[in-house]
Amino acid sequence: MQNLPRSFYTQRTLTVAKELLGKIFVHKIGKNYLSGMIVETEAYLFNDPASHAFRGLTERNKPMFNSGGFLYVYFTYGMHYCANVVTYKEGIGEAVLIRAVEPLDGIEIMRANRNFKDFHHPHNLTNGPAKFAQAFSLTKIHSGIDLCGKEIFINEGNHIPKSNIVSTTRIGISSGMDKKWRFYIKANEWISKK
DNA sequence: TCCACGATCGGCT
DNA sequence: GCCGATCGTGGAG
Numbered sequence: 118m119q120n121l122p123r124s125f126y127t128q129r130t131l132t133v134a135k136e137l138l139g140k141i142f143v144h145k146i147g148k149n150y151l152s153g154m155i156v157e158t159e160a161y162l163f164n165d166p167a168s169h170a171f172r173g174l175t176e177r178n179k180p181m182f183n184s185g186g187f188l189y190v191y192f193t194y195g196m197h198y199c200a201n202v203v204t205y206k207e208g209i210g211e212a213v214l215i216r217a218v219e220p221l222d223g224i225e226i227m228r229a230n231r232n233f234k235d236f237h238h239p240h241n242l243t244n245g246p247a248k249f250a251q252a253f254s255l256t257k258i259h260s261g262i263d264l265c266g267k268e269i270f271i272n273e274g275n276h277i278p279k280s281n282i283v284s285t286t287r288i289g290i291s292s293g294m295d296k297k298w299r300f301y302i303k304a305n306e307w308i309s310k311k
Numbered sequence: 312t313c314c315a316c317g318a319t320c321g322g323c324t
Numbered sequence: 325g326c327c328g329a330t331c332g333t334g335g336a337g
Contacts, residue, residue: 169333177333193317226316240324247318307331 118272123265129304130211133185134160135282135300137202141272142218145254149226151253153243154166154274156304156310157301159287161201163210167293171208180261181210188269190250190260197247200255202264202309216299217286220252224252229250245309268283277302 121140126133135158145150161168169178169191180189184207190200201212220227220243227233228251233242243249250256255269264270280303287299288309301308 172335175334192332194319195317195329196320197318197330199318251319278312291316 118274120265120270120272121186123184123186126202126204126264127206128185128204129161129299130160130213133202133204134158134213134298135272135279135284137213137215138282138300138302139275139277141221141274142215142253143222143270143272144255144269145267146175146226146254149223151223152225153214153220153249154215156219156305157217157244157270157299159214159216159300160204160298161212161214162298165293165296167287167290167296168210169213170212174210178210181212182208183261184185186264187283188255188259188262188264190255190257192257193247198250198256198294200250200253200259201244214246215249217301217307218249219243231255233264240307244307 121300125217127281129146130245136195137155137158142155170181170230174182180187185204187203189212189270190198199216203212205211239309243252262269283301284297286294
């Protein structure tokens with residue numbers, strides 16, 4: 118299966134946010150592969166008060182100002198990480214938050230990473246941005262990594278037709294509520310709730 | 312120097 | 325099902 122090229126990530130951010138649905142996020146750790154199909158995303162644009170990049174470049178959000186195809190991971194709530202795919206052109210500061218994936222390879226490792234024992238509700242393993250980051254062992258140290266590399270990358274996966282993509286308001290923000298920039302695959306049980 | 316911001320879990324009701 | 329605890333970051337004062 119083909120890894121996504123730079124030209125995929127440098128498209129318009131809202132395009133990438135929708136196109137990422139159905140693609141396969143992969144983190145290679147030693148000889149093990151953690152992978153999952155992306156089922157839910159949120160777009161954050163440069164003129165968007167809910168975006169970390171809204172007030173310009175800082176030490177934390179620096180990776181967001183790379184060209185598309187880099188990873189931006191931030192720490193939140195004193196205990197969690199969230200992972201974003203940087204999009205569009207260098208110097209702009211836009212990204213797509215990965216909110217949920219459907220796990221494929223390395224599920225046992227993901228369970229161990231999250232100390233997850235709830236076998237009655239398997240979808241709770243990766244149905245939230247911080248759950249995804251923890252399951253995939255993504256932390257601060259991965260912020261700024263090039264997704265056109267060999268450690269963390271995204272594969273082609275399946276194309277999701279427009280008719281199967283739902284767009285709604287984003288979650289967990291207190292500004293920018295007018296923008297319907299959360300996207301998920303219709304009738305997929307692995308998306309986050311609310 | 313202070314204060315707003317934000318995801319998840321566990322424990323309680 | 326609701327409630328509290330958790331803390332780094334960056335803007336405002």
